[in-house]
Amino acid sequence: MILSLLILFGCGYKWVGLSPGMREISLGPIEGIQEEPGFSSTLREAIREEFQSRGIRVIEEARFCLQGRIEGIRLKTISYDRSAYTKQYRVLVTVDMKLLEDRRTKWQGKLSSSEVLTLSGDAVLDESKKEKILGDIAKDLAEELYLRLATEASSRRGSQ
DSSP states (O other): OHHHHHHHHHTTOOOOOSOTTOSEEEEEEEEOBTTBTTHHHHHHHHHHHHHHHTTOEEOSSOSEEEEEEEEEEEEEEEEEOTTSOEEEEEEEEEEEEEEEETTEEEEEEEEEEEEEEEOOTTOOOOHHHHHHHHHHHHHHHHHHHHHHHHHHHHHHHHTO
């Protein structure tokens, strides 16, 4: 994450935060997928916490609204043990998010994040470990969403 910020600042971005009028947002629907129905609420909560920690109020109705769709959650085997059982998965989540201003799309982008899930000795996928990893990924996506919106606002102000 720190490396990402250094790269952004090295490319001429200045940290100025979101649009001056964006002090409040509402969270619209984040469509989930059948395989992980609870992830959409995990992602919504992570976005709420991220934006509130940055001083932006999350309320029911606001001029700005975030909504999205979870494109997919994939588990890809990245290593095996000696018995050819999966030892590690890469868990990859991709989402498509939109920022609406007065119901018109102001910004849209795809975000993705991944984490490595290492299985215990019995090579059985532990659902609680998977849920923790998905929670960590949701927090990463929420932070990336905030940073993308902030840099977009910054670059737009710089070109005016």
